[in-house]
C-alpha cells in the first residue's frame with residue numbers, strides 16, 4: 001500500500017496534487033511520501049516484534065538526506081556501503097552504533113573513518129579485507145566489531161544482475177570455508193567477532209531462497225559456537241521484493257518474512273539485523289514526467305517523455321517493469337492503446353516500456369512511474385548533460401524540495417579546462 005491515490009480525478013502524493021508539484025518544480029521530478037516510508041519501516045518493525053532486532057535501512061536504495069533523516073527519526077539503523085554513505089548517515093544524525101558497514105571493497109580510508117566515527121559492525125567479505133581491517137584498527141588502538149558475510153550458494157531466483165548468493169558471485173566467503181575464516185578472525189589483533197552476515201540478492205519474490213540461506217546460517221551459528229566463537233548477532237541482509245506490476249501476484253509480505261526469520265533463527269538467542277532497502281523506499285516514490293510528443297512510427301506510436309534513462313535506469317539496465325499511469329485519472333472504460341514509452345536520450349535503450357497499454361495521451365499530459373522510490377534517483381546521472389532531476393518530499397499537505405535541480409552553469413562549472421588546452 002502507498003499514499004499515491006487519485007482524488008477528484010487527479011493523482012496525489014498524500015494530500016498534494018502532483019500537477020501542483022509539477023507547476024512548482026517543473027518536470028521531470030521524483031516525489032516521495034513520508035507516510036509510505038513510515039508505513040513500510042513499521043511493517044518490518046512489527047514483523048520482528050518479540051525478537052531482539054534492528055532494522056538497518058539499506059541506504060543505497062535512496063540516500064537523500066531527508067529520506068534517511070526521516071527513517072532515522074523512526075529508529076532505523078543504516079546499512080552503508082561507502083564512506084560517502086557513512087558520512088550521509090552521520091549527517092542525518094544516526095549514531096555510529098546504529099550503522100553497519102557492508103560491501104566487498106572497503107578501502108582503508110573508509111575503515112579508518114568508520115572506526116574513528118563509531119560503527120556497529122563491519123560485514124567483512126574476504127580474508128584480505130579482514131587483514132586490512134585488523135591492521136587499520138590496531139594502528140588506531142581500536143577494535144573492529146565484525147561479522148563475516150558468508151556466501152551460501154543459494155539461487156535467489158531474481159534478475160542475474162542483482163543475485164548475490166551464488167558461489168559464482170563476488171560476494172562473501174564460501175560458507176564451507178567459514179570455520180577457517182572465523183578462526184583466522186579470532187586470532188587477529190583489533191578484531192572482535194560478533195556474528196554472521198548473509199545477503200543473497202534483491203527483489204526476491206519467494207521466501208524459499210531466504211529459508212535455504214537462513215537454515216545454513218543457523219547451522220553455521222551452532223557450529224561456530226562449538227568452536228568457541230561468541231556468535232550473538234545475525235545480519236540477515238535485505239532483498240524482500242515489491243509488487244512492481246500491480247496486475248501480478250504480490251511478493252510475500254514482511255509479516256511472512258518475519259515469521260520465517262522467527263521460525264529459523266528465533267531460538268538461537270541472537271540479535272537479528274535486517275537490511276531492507278527497496279521495500280521501504282520503492283513504493284514510497286514516483287517519477288513524474290511530461291509527455292513531449294506523440295510520434296507515429298511504423299506500426300507503433302511512441303510516447304516521448306521529458307524523463308529518460310539517465311533519470312531512471314532500471315528499465316534499460318534490468319529490463320525492469322514500472323507501472324506508468326496518467327496523472328489525470330482516465331474516465332472508466334476509456335479505450336486503451338499500446339505505446340512505446342521512451343525518453344529523449346540518443347540510444348534505443350532509452351525505452352521505458354514497449355507496447356504498453358495506456359489510455360490515449362496527449363502532449364503536455366503528466367504521467368507517473370510507480371515504485372520509483374528505490375534505485376531511482378540514486379542511480380541517475382547527467383548523461384547527455386541532462387541535469388539531475390529534483391526530489392520532493394511530501395508529508396500530509398506539505399511539500400519540500402529535498403534536492404534542487406542544478407542549473408546548467410553549475411553543471412558546466414564543475415569541469416575545469418586546463419590552461420594548456
Ligand code: LLP
Pocket residue numbers: 058060061079102103162199201202203237238239240275276277278279314318374375
Ligand atoms: N544489503 C546488501 C548487502 C545489499 O547489497 C543490498 C542491495 C541490500 C541490503 C538491500 O537490498 P533490497 O532490500 O533493496 O533488495 N539497483 C538494483 C538493486 C541493487 C541491490 C543491491 N544490493 C535495482 O534497481 O533493482
